[in-house]
Amino acid sequence: MGSSLLTNSSAMTALQTLRNVSSQLATTQNRISTGQRVSTASDNAAYWSIATSMRSDNAALSAISDSLGLSSATVDTEYTALTSVIGDKTGGLTKLQALLVEAKTAGIDRTKIQADITQIQQDMKLKANSATFNGINWLSINTSTGSSATPTSFNLVSSYSRVGGTPTIGSITVTTANYALYTTGGATQTGILDTVTGNSTTGFASVDNMSISALTDSAANQATLDAYIAQVTTAINTVASAAANLGAVKNRLATNTEFVKTLMDSVDRGVGQLVDADMNAESTRLQALQTQQQLGVQALSIANANSQSILSLFR
Secondary structure, eight states, X not given: OOOOSSOOHHXXXXXXXXXXXXXXXXXXXXXXXXXXXXXXXXXXXXXXXXXXXXXXXXXXXHHHHHHHHHHHHXXXXXXXXXXXXXXXXXXXXXXXXXXXXXXXSTTOOHHHHHHHHHHHHHHHHHHHHHOOBTTBOSSEEEOOSSTXXXXXXXXXXXXXXXXXTEEEEEEEEEEGGGTOSEEESSSSOOSTTTOOEEETTTEEEOTTTOOOTTOOSSHHHHHHHHHHHHHHHHHHHHHHHHHHHHHHHHHHHHHHHHHHHHHHHHHHHHHXXXXXXXXXXXXXXXXXXHHHHHHHXXXXXXXXXXXXXXXXXXX
16 A cells, blocks of 8 residues: 555554553553452453442341340350359358258357348349340349330341342340349249249248248248258259350350351452452553553554655655
């Protein structure tokens, strides 16, 4: 083809090549600046959609992790109070049982023993009332039917999963009646420590209000002491069973917390494998494209200079 003033094929070819190189360079620079090879749906619709859903799942898992932390704190508060109520040789139900056994001794001053018993009774009730976290107390509950009543059960959110488009939220159900030491608001008291038991022979009392001040060495009063000792022993076993149950829930929450954190890390790695840019490859590509861009500019300059040679034909 001869020289043409209107059509410069070389310049057109150089310009097209330069435009293509500039487009690739812009893409590479975007990947380097964002750290992602798929940052918008236009980059790769399928991968972007999957990554967006997985990020949404991870946000839900983060909420589950926070909820598990709150649940663990609640359970730990109730568990600590329960074990304290069981006590040891210095306090709690264990000390109360020992005092009642001691009261079986003939001729002993039961009024002085009752002073210790009263302090233990008050201390256990104080601990139960204090076992409140975020307004929740499972040890001292309100059994009335009004709006102030303690819920009969609590669902502790423990897990999240999504199969297809269906999310599933798992929970651990805690029944408050299983842990209630004291109850208020109801017609009768039904807590472990305030439920009244007994018969006409031994008398009626609860662990919370039993008193031995007026008891003597008579056979009838000794039978009452035996009944009190049996009642406290039953309470120890019941509270210990409740504490063991809460301990199992506590361990389950701790395991789930660790699992959720590990799962979140796995999801992050999965998203990264889909959309993250290989910075080593992008750095190498950037160097190559910058060189191509410089050569393209030079080639275009040469092609444009060729048109100037037409002027020499008219001198």
